[in-house]
Amino acid sequence: MSMSPWRLRLLIISLLTVSILGALDHTIVATSLATVAGELGALEHMSWVVVGYTLASTVLLPVIGKLGDAIGPRRVFVASLVLFLIASLACGFAQDMPQLIAGRVVQGMSSAGLQLMSQTIVAEVTTPRERPRLMAIIGAAFPIAILVGPVLGGLITDYWGWQWVFWINLPFGVVALGLALVAIPALPGYGRQRFDLAGTIWFSLAMVSLVLAVTWVGDAALVAASIALFAVAAIAFAAFFLVELRAREPLVPLRLFANRTIAAGTALSAIIGVGLFSITAYLPTYFQMAYRTSATVSGLVPIATVFGMLLSNLASGWLVSRTGHYRVYPIVGTSLGAAGLLVMALLPAGLPLWVPAVVMFVVGVGTGAFMSLVVAVVQSAAPRRDMGSITASVNLVRQVGSTVATAVIGGVIGFGVAALLPGSMDASTLTPQLVHAASPGVQAQIADIYSGVFAPVFLALAVVYALGIIAAVLLPAGRLSDEREPVSSSEPVTA
Known part of the structure; x- marks a missing residue:
């Protein structure tokens, strides 16, 4: 789909802004975790702020990818961005650790949609030859987040309060949303008559088990649970691949x-x-x-x-x-x-x-x-x-x-x-x-x-x-x- 140069620039600015916000969620929060856990009185649950985010973003990747193919990447991107902003607002207002973890799970889900649909939109509106340059610009979000995230998170926590680690997403996200609504063309999906429910269930079980297993493996008190989860993950992955080989519309197109x-x-x-x-x-x-x-x-x-x-x-x-x-x-x-x-x-x-x-x-x-x-x-x-x-x-x-x-x-x-x-x-x-x-x-x-x-x-x-x-x-x-x-x-x- 051909786009005018000015509209393509607006599109890339919007996608890069959103990609940086999503990437910063991995690095900016880490600096403020100890402060957040102390103020909410739940130091023992601190790791779940990270684990919940990682689980949600990992498990939802293939589901969101398939959804983008079905209804179009523009719709999924806009919905993910709106959900990301709502979740960022909710995280800042969290009064206890369960509320914050729930907000982070939603952030992880929406962040997966932003990451995937940014790359998919670029693929839809450019030629293969144009794509590497624009993909590299969007991909720069990750190293930028690693470089500035920890420092930025520390400064915000020290001078504004940890809530602003999440609320800082709102003004930039709203601007990116406005640009996206103007710049992203209508990108219709290809439709799907069947959703691979069995594949989704097996994949979710496998990924949840795997992430929890590798998270707990270093804890002496949870070694037995970790080993059991590794076994569950292996069985679930095997079942997932068998289901995908036979599914008419597989979650992951193994072919x-x-x-x-x-x-x-x-x-x-x-x-x-x-x-x-x-x-x-x-x-x-x-x-x-x-x-x-x-x-x-x-x-x-x-x-x-x-x-x-x-x-x-x-x-x-x-x-x-x-x-x-x-x-x-x-x-x-x-x-x-x-x-x-x-x-x-x-x-x-x-x-x-x-x-x-x-x-x-x-x-x-x-x-x-x-x-x-x-x-x-x-x-x-x-x-x-x-x-x-x-x-x-x-x-x-x-x-x-x-x-x-x-x-x-x-x-x-x-x-x-x-x-x-x-x-x-x-x-x-x-x-x-x-x-x-x-x-x-x-x-x-x-x-x-x-x-x-x-x-x-x-x-x-x-x-x-x-x-x-x-x-x-x-x-x-x-x-x-x-x-x-x-x-x-x-x-x-x-x-």
């Missing part, structure tokens, strides 16, 4: 994964979640312990990583839209990621902090080179009637990969450090402040322990990126097309 482009692109998306997003949260702790830095200084390495991701994401999107060639970027990107993480595994502790910062900047550059690009490439190989569903699938594997890998890495670090600590130290009470106040000999011992525990983690993630090189090589060569015709072939639309 499309016979397409090499879609299969390889989806694998690359999962590698981003497993290979980089999962380790980012643990980098500050690693540098505080192994490099003996302060909390403030330890944040410089994740910032360098995300900054590299942001620059590379925008550059690769612009270059692909300019030339049409896309295959080289995931190949180079996964290679850089694998090399950088391998170097991280081999770095000795005690080096100047700029050394790992440069290495992780390279990893970020490699990841950003195909972070948004793979979504655009996969969309170019999918039929338009399944655009929402396939976009949901690409995002889903990234989110699930990140969630599961984050829990696994956390468990490995926790058990590894506890096993290597001397008997006089308790891993549960070990803090960077305690280590920095200890003798130089103890500090060196703790640094060696953390270096020894993190080295195999970095090595395993380097292997993940190395597998990504194979997936990238399997992407068909060619150039993205300027044609706007509906897509139904088994390869990307090429010139």
Whole structure:
């Protein structure tokens, strides 16, 4: 569908604003959680503010994708944005933790709709050739949120009160809604006679069980429940795949994964979640312990990583839209990621902090080179009637990969450090402040322990990126097309 330049600009401004708001919900709230839990008197339920959001956004991804295909992405996007604003208002007015958790669940549901429909709308109104550049602009919301979210959340909590962490969404969201109503053209759906209820039930059961299992696996009191939930998740996933293979209108169109482009692109998306997003949260702790830095200084390495991701994401999107060639970027990107993480595994502790910062900047550059690009490439190989569903699938594997890998890495670090600590130290009470106040000999011992525990983690993630090189090589060569015709072939639309 052709759009005038000014209307397309309004559309991208609206989608980018909404994407930033949705991405900030992951990072801006984290800084204020302790304050919120203390004021509401429910510190023990604090984690559910995050878990409830994650569960809702993950479980609803394929459902919302299918709904967008059925009734049109514009309707789903507008409804999701209105619901997101209502939920943000309700979260700020929450009087107790159950009210806040309920509001966060609704926020998670609506945020999934905003994320998916933004990408689907771009796919509907642009050519495959135009798509990478615009998708990269919208995809920049995530690294921007990582960079500014924690600081912004702290400032708002300290000077305005934690309620404004949620209410800040309202003025920007209302402006984005007005722009969306003007800029987004009518995008009719393709209609569906049957809804895959059985697939939805099995998928929801599987995802809820999996997210809760990986959330509880590190708690000694909940290990048995976690194992049981892993078993439930495995059974539910098996049943889900069997149902999807037989469904007339499946929730996830498994038939499309016979397409090499879609299969390889989806694998690359999962590698981003497993290979980089999962380790980012643990980098500050690693540098505080192994490099003996302060909390403030330890944040410089994740910032360098995300900054590299942001620059590379925008550059690769612009270059692909300019030339049409896309295959080289995931190949180079996964290679850089694998090399950088391998170097991280081999770095000795005690080096100047700029050394790992440069290495992780390279990893970020490699990841950003195909972070948004793979979504655009996969969309170019999918039929338009399944655009929402396939976009949901690409995002889903990234989110699930990140969630599961984050829990696994956390468990490995926790058990590894506890096993290597001397008997006089308790891993549960070990803090960077305690280590920095200890003798130089103890500090060196703790640094060696953390270096020894993190080295195999970095090595395993380097292997993940190395597998990504194979997936990238399997992407068909060619150039993205300027044609706007509906897509139904088994390869990307090429010139």
